[in-house]
Amino acid sequence: MRVTAPIVFAGLALVAAPAAAQDHDHDQDHRIVLGDIIRTSLKPGAYQGRNNGPEQTEHFSRKVKIGRDGRFSLSNIAGDIVVTTGGGDEVSIDAVKKTRGDKSELARVQITVDDRAGRVDVRTEYDQDRRDRGSRTNHVSVDYTVTVPASVSVDLHSISGSVKATGVHGSVRADTISGNVTLTDVPKLEAAKTVSGDVLLTGITTDGDLTASSVSGSLRAKGVKARGIDLGIISGDINVSDVTCERLGVKSVSGNVEYAGTIAKSGRYEINAHSGTVRLLLTNPAGFELNANSFSGSIRSELPLTIGGDSSARSGSTVRGRRDAVNSHSMRATYGDGSATLVVRTFSGDIIIAKR
Amino acid sequence: MDLVARCQAGDVEAFETLYRQHSARIYTLACRMAGSAEDGEDLLQEIFLQAYRKVGSFKGQSALGTWLYRLALNHCLDYVRSRQAKMNKLTDTIDAETSFEPAARRETPIARLDLERAMERLPEGCREAFVLHDVEGFDHKEVAELLGIAEGTSKSQVFKARLKLRAYLTKR
Amino acid sequence: MHPNETILNDYADDLLDPVERAGVDQHMAACAACRQTVEDLREILGAASELELREPPVRAWSRLERAIKMEPRLESGARGFPLDGARGRQPGGSGGARLKGSRSMWIAGLAAAAVLVLATAVGVRYLPANRTDATPAAASAPGGAAQSGAAQSIETELRQAEAHYENAIKGLEAIASSEQSELDPRTAATLQKNLAVIDQAISESRAAVRSQPASEPAQQSLIDGFKTKIGLLQDTVALINEMRKGNEAGAARIASGLKQKGT
Numbered sequence: 107m108r109v110t111a112p113i114v115f116a117g118l119a120l121v122a123a124p125a126a127a128q129d130h131d132h133d134q135d136h137r138i139v140l141g142d143i144i145r146t147s148l149k150p151g152a153y154q155g156r157n158n159g160p161e162q163t164e165h166f167s168r169k170v171k172i173g174r175d176g177r178f179s180l181s182n183i184a185g186d187i188v189v190t191t192g193g194g195d196e197v198s199i200d201a202v203k204k205t206r207g208d209k210s211e212l213a214r215v216q217i218t219v220d221d222r223a224g225r226v227d228v229r230t231e232y233d234q235d236r237r238d239r240g241s242r243t244n245h246v247s248v249d250y251t252v253t254v255p256a257s258v259s260v261d262l263h264s265i266s267g268s269v270k271a272t273g274v275h276g277s278v279r280a281d282t283i284s285g286n287v288t289l290t291d292v293p294k295l296e297a298a299k300t301v302s303g304d305v306l307l308t309g310i311t312t313d314g315d316l317t318a319s320s321v322s323g324s325l326r327a328k329g330v331k332a333r334g335i336d337l338g339i340i341s342g343d344i345n346v347s348d349v350t351c352e353r354l355g356v357k358s359v360s361g362n363v364e365y366a367g368t369i370a371k372s373g374r375y376e377i378n379a380h381s382g383t384v385r386l387l388l389t390n391p392a393g394f395e396l397n398a399n400s401f402s403g404s405i406r407s408e409l410p411l412t413i414g415g416d417s418s419a420r421s422g423s424t425v426r427g428r429r430d431a432v433n434s435h436s437m438r439a440t441y442g443d444g445s446a447t448l449v450v451r452t453f454s455g456d457i458i459i460a461k462r
Numbered sequence: 463m464d465l466v467a468r469c470q471a472g473d474v475e476a477f478e479t480l481y482r483q484h485s486a487r488i489y490t491l492a493c494r495m496a497g498s499a500e501d502g503e504d505l506l507q508e509i510f511l512q513a514y515r516k517v518g519s520f521k522g523q524s525a526l527g528t529w530l531y532r533l534a535l536n537h538c539l540d541y542v543r544s545r546q547a548k549m550n551k552l553t554d555t556i557d558a559e560t561s562f563e564p565a566a567r568r569e570t571p572i573a574r575l576d577l578e579r580a581m582e583r584l585p586e587g588c589r590e591a592f593v594l595h596d597v598e599g600f601d602h603k604e605v606a607e608l609l610g611i612a613e614g615t616s617k618s619q620v621f622k623a624r625l626k627l628r629a630y631l632t633k634r
Numbered sequence: 635m636h637p638n639e640t641i642l643n644d645y646a647d648d649l650l651d652p653v654e655r656a657g658v659d660q661h662m663a664a665c666a667a668c669r670q671t672v673e674d675l676r677e678i679l680g681a682a683s684e685l686e687l688r689e690p691p692v693r694a695w696s697r698l699e700r701a702i703k704m705e706p707r708l709e710s711g712a713r714g715f716p717l718d719g720a721r722g723r724q725p726g727g728s729g730g731a732r733l734k735g736s737r738s739m740w741i742a743g744l745a746a747a748a749v750l751v752l753a754t755a756v757g758v759r760y761l762p763a764n765r766t767d768a769t770p771a772a773a774s775a776p777g778g779a780a781q782s783g784a785a786q787s788i789e790t791e792l793r794q795a796e797a798h799y800e801n802a803i804k805g806l807e808a809i810a811s812s813e814q815s816e817l818d819p820r821t822a823a824t825l826q827k828n829l830a831v832i833d834q835a836i837s838e839s840r841a842a843v844r845s846q847p848a849s850e851p852a853q854q855s856l857i858d859g860f861k862t863k864i865g866l867l868q869d870t871v872a873l874i875n876e877m878r879k880g881n882e883a884g885a886a887r888i889a890s891g892l893k894q895k896g897t
Contacts, residue, residue: 265818265877266818266821283873284818284821284824296692297692297693297696301824301825301873302820302821314689314692315689316692317691317693317696319693321824321825321828321866321869322824322828334691334692336693340828340831340832340866341827341828341831355691357858357862359828359831359832359859359862360831360834360835372576374499378858380835380838380855380858380859381835399850399851401839401842401846401849401851401852401855402842435851436851445576447579451851451854451855452851453838453839453842453851453855454838474702474703477702478695478699481695481698482695485690485695486687486688486689486690487687489687489688489690489694490685490687490688499688502690503690503694506690506694506698507697507698507701510698511698511701511702511705514705515705577682577685578685578688592682596678596679596682596683597682597683597685599683602649614640617640617643618639618640621639621640621643621675624643624675624679627678628675628678631678
């Protein structure tokens, strides 16, 4: 019995392509996966009671030496990762494999630890039958708790699970596909990413640049001091508070953006939102030149601004004339000495600039 | 050199090392030639991708960094040229700022960021000449070759750029 | 009787021969204006030559790495144009032509589509309306000839850009949809939903451009929408590639009967 149930996406058509492997044991096209119901009904026995059984666990524990400047990486599939720091010069890895299915499933999940000079790489790997492809992520998870020396660099990846790191002072990259990324006191954060989930960054002070992105969820940064900050999201809010940076790049499609922080002298701040409201709550800002544009959103400032104060405008009246003639949705203005640059663009969202 | 061999073999880690060593230089050049950080970033991407594809043909007659810089420069020039062709070369807007009179005295020395931002405002044509001559340090003969213009034109473009910059910077 | 611009500029750059230089020196002894000009020129030159390097954004390497990993296996001795050698370089014309020729070779392959779009995007962003100096002329003459002329060329430029984007988008979508099964259904659904969010934004922007072709926010939001969509599709494809590598590694282990760590 061949089941073909095409999932139709807007703009993407998922079509049941003939399976490359001609395997007679297939009684469904395993590449089309619609949900638990179909899977369990078409594969009798193997995953019966998958969600009903008691939780089976297996523990894993390893300590590996790593230099103070070592690099640690962890690639997980399903399950959470928590990284904290401790003294010494070794990495301490504790993992718990979990399943509600059969205990034998646990043995098919391997935790491999690859230990080379100055590097420790840990991976979760599933032995898998071709037939399992659609379901491998759904019934065994591995939760990791790792302690590293504070000066080590870490690279953390999960597919379905959250990633959390605190106090790592080497460079940090953390990403997951479905899950949250929570990072605290990671001064050399380079990138924090998720597809479906929240990113929360707190207590970070760095001389460098940091990047965070999500597709669907939220991005929050609190108590962050960096040279450059880049934040991008498709749907969800971006909320940045108690932040100091010299350069900001924010991009959002559907979701609000709020920046509560300072404007540094001669800094450059760019915010681009399609439909969300952009709110800037500025604490003792340095002077800036504002270039705000929206197609249909309104622009409002509670700070005293000099309209058309930029020297490139031929005269104040020209600027005003241009604004009235086109629409009332653009503002070029100067605050203070106009040393920094604020570029805020939305399509339909409102732009609000206020003092905190 | 080991790094070269590894890059030529397609070793991505080695290529990352190459990137780390040279990206700032290339990015800076790209931003200034293109006139914005956004365009500079796109150019940076294209340049290194091209470098990845072409590293096989690097023969070691110069340092790898020099080869990379040359590739970047060619790419930036090509980009600028195609953009100018697309735009049908806008004539300069009448600019009262390009006066030959000395501008008002400036109290503070030119701040780095102010100059960078002022450079982004330079019109096409004179910006590239300025970047290549005053920033990158090519002489007028080389600038002329790179941009496909006469040496005298290079001089007058650089001069025009300097005057405009002076005007932008003293308005603050 | 001031020395002309060229002379003063060359003087500032120390390009004059001793005789000419002496002449200018003599003039400047009595002329404060020219002294000031030369001082200003030198100050700018000095500041320019001392400008620092700028670090690219952190995300630049990730983007590049993704693009590299989507490249077909590197061939050694790949055709390229000679870049080594002395400081003198090829004349501008042929260098440009060679770049264009090799550019057309890149059309095969996914990364090529993205690069093409990037190049176009960068080109299109440079529409006349984006230059603040040009905007007042185009936009503040309602119904004037200037406006309709500018609007026309903007529409054409945008349509060209749209065509390029849609090509790249189709290519990426084809790959994404045929390999979508590598992703788990929830992630696939999230990505699909967000592509729809972007599509919604794109159609709003398109409608806005149609109703107000000269509006810079409308144009910019349309271009931004395309770029965001490309970005998300690229991320999706990269994700699929990663998942497939993991799948293959797992399947290969079974096939070989060994339980060793992956690559």
